Amino acid sequence: MGKRTIVPFGPQHPALPEPVHLDLELEDETVVRAIPSIGYVHRGLEKLAEKRDYNDMIYVMERVCGICSFGHGWGYAGAVEGLMSVQIPDRAECLRIMFHELSRVHSHLLWLGLLADGLGFDSLFMHCWRIRERVLDVFEAITGGRVVMSFCKVGGVRKDLTPEMLKMVKDTCDMIEDEMRKTGLVFMKDTSVRNRLCGTGVLSREDIIDLSAVGPVARGSGVNNDVRSANPMYRDLGFSPVLYDDGDCWSRCMVRVDEIMQSLDMIRNAVRDLPDGDVSVPVKGNAPVGDYVFRVEQPRGEGFYYVQGNGSKFLSRARVRTPTNINIPAMTRMLQGCNLQDVSMLVITIDPCISCTER
Amino acid sequence: MSGTTKSPWIMHYDASSCNGCDIEVLACLTPVYDVERFGVINTGDPKQADIFLITGAVNDQNKEVVKQLYDQMPEPKVVVAVGICACSGGIFRDCYNIIGGVDKIIPVDVYVPGCAARPEAIIDGVVKGLDVLEKKRLKLREKEGKK
Ligand code: SF4
Numbered sequence: 001m002g003k004r005t006i007v008p009f010g011p012q013h014p015a016l017p018e019p020v021h022l023d024l025e026l027e028d029e030t031v032v033r034a035i036p037s038i039g040y041v042h043r044g045l046e047k048l049a050e051k052r053d054y055n056d057m058i059y060v061m062e063r064v065c066g067i068c069s070f071g072h073g074w075g076y077a078g079a080v081e082g083l084m085s086v087q088i089p090d091r092a093e094c095l096r097i098m099f100h101e102l103s104r105v106h107s108h109l110l111w112l113g114l115l116a117d118g119l120g121f122d123s124l125f126m127h128c129w130r131i132r133e134r135v136l137d138v139f140e141a142i143t144g145g146r147v148v149m150s151f152c153k154v155g156g157v158r159k160d161l162t163p164e165m166l167k168m169v170k171d172t173c174d175m176i177e178d179e180m181r182k183t184g185l186v187f188m189k190d191t192s193v194r195n196r197l198c199g200t201g202v203l204s205r206e207d208i209i210d211l212s213a214v215g216p217v218a219r220g221s222g223v224n225n226d227v228r229s230a231n232p233m234y235r236d237l238g239f240s241p242v243l244y245d246d247g248d249c250w251s252r253c254m255v256r257v258d259e260i261m262q263s264l265d266m267i268r269n270a271v272r273d274l275p276d277g278d279v280s281v282p283v284k285g286n287a288p289v290g291d292y293v294f295r296v297e298q299p300r301g302e303g304f305y306y307v308q309g310n311g312s313k314f315l316s317r318a319r320v321r322t323p324t325n326i327n328i329p330a331m332t333r334m335l336q337g338c339n340l341q342d343v344s345m346l347v348i349t350i351d352p353c354i355s356c357t358e359r
Numbered sequence: 360m361s362g363t364t365k366s367p368w369i370m371h372y373d374a375s376s377c378n379g380c381d382i383e384v385l386a387c388l389t390p391v392y393d394v395e396r397f398g399v400i401n402t403g404d405p406k407q408a409d410i411f412l413i414t415g416a417v418n419d420q421n422k423e424v425v426k427q428l429y430d431q432m433p434e435p436k437v438v439v440a441v442g443i444c445a446c447s448g449g450i451f452r453d454c455y456n457i458i459g460g461v462d463k464i465i466p467v468d469v470y471v472p473g474c475a476a477r478p479e480a481i482i483d484g485v486v487k488g489l490d491v492l493e494k495k496r497l498k499l500r501e502k503e504g505k506k
Binding site: 013039043045067130136145146353358 | 416465
């Protein structure tokens with residue numbers, strides 16, 4: 001047996017822009033155990049529901065995380081609409097899907113870039129982020145914001161899209177698809193990338209079910225738990241879950257590459273089939289006593305939104321359970337037995353979003 | 360030492376931000392903004408950094424980390440607070456776990472407001488920081504000269 005050492009990883013670490021701390025117990029160069037500790041980004045947003053009325057609370061919810069900010073807004077709005085028994089117009093729902101899928105494209109591209117960076121493949125990182133900027137340009141042209149958009153509101157969306165904007169969305173999708181055909185190939189075929197990714201950090205189907213992992217991590221091991229399948233409008237837009245079976249880093253990577261392509265298709269279908277009508281309905285009055293749960297498939301996995309009304313304008317609870325939160329046990333399992341050099345890459349493959357986790 | 364004002368090295372730390380500003384800081388590195396062409400490098404090592412970019416309002420757990428990182432940086436150093444959270448606490452200022460702006464913990468030289476702060480604004484803030492850095496450097500020289 002080699003000598004046991006404990007190596008601290010984080011909270012400030014070049015591989016991760018976000019602070020999380022891991023105690024890595026090493027035997028020679030192999031990780032025997034990884035003990036995560038979090039709390040560096042905790043703010044206490046859920047408590048703010050007592051100070052902001054339910055219409056304003058959406059601004060806070062959007063800031064649970066700046067990467068999937070649209071999805072958090074949607075999840076919260078969906079939950080409040082359910083609580084208030086409000087039916088939003090079809091056009092609003094379709095626009096929400098469009099924006100959410102655009103967010104997924106930029107989030108996955110961001111992740112692919114970070115992975116490339118973790119591999120030490122800097123030019124690939126640059127290419128992914130260059131493509132990603134196209135999505136942000138669309139957001140900026142439509143809503144004025146690049147990352148936090150405030151586009152969603154309780155009762156629908158804040159504004160309608162003009163035909164020019166829709167055309168811009170479609171053109172951007174075409175352009176990204178073109179670029180992704182080339183960039184995706186690098187992840188698929190390049191030997192240096194495959195050498196690092198294939199066969200590392202394997203999670204079996206049983207592990208996933210045991211630890212209830214969600215999102216691309218689960219789908220990379222062949223477990224389908226995509227919340228989008230439950231939404232009829234998604235099915236009409238041509239959604240089908242992307243599954244890979246190997247459970248290694250490469251599978252998780254390919255799930256995301258394929259999802260980008262599929263999302264682009266769905267966005268174009270949404271532009272084509274956008275229903276006519278209003279984009280929002282007014283939501284007024286106090287929230288009734290009761291509670292409601294709403295789920296959204298975030299780029300990182302299932303997001304779970306719970307609201308509880310008490311007959312006033314202020315909710316008594318607004319709870320979010322985010323994907324990274326539930327994926328952390330899967331991450332520690334993955335780290336067991338890996339090589340020290342792979343730690344930062346493995347941590348990246350679950351696409352950790354610490355800001356979501358700690359709220 | 361005058362070289363540092365030409366190609367400043369930056370250290371970035373997320374003190375409980377929502378990530379929005381962090382990804383904008385990283386976006387500065389993309390080919391679209393490409394700050395590396397000015398010699399700006401994002402380093403993880405406080406001992407090599409000239410500019411401390413900090414996003415998010417500070418909370419109870421990471422205030423020690425912020426202080427420690429700041430102390431480890433060599434003189435002269437500049438702190439740039441990125442995003443309204445880092446400036447004043449922003450939307451999170453009412454949260455029970457938030458202390459407030461970064462200036463409650465360490466001295467801040469440049470404030471970059473915005474939620475999220477745009478990459479252009481962040482680059483602007485860094486350029487402003489360079490002036491401050493130069494001034495601090497001259498002051499340091501004078502002090503040494505007198506000795
Ligand atoms: S300023 Fe806005 S975007 Fe930046 S970290 Fe704070 S809430 Fe997020």
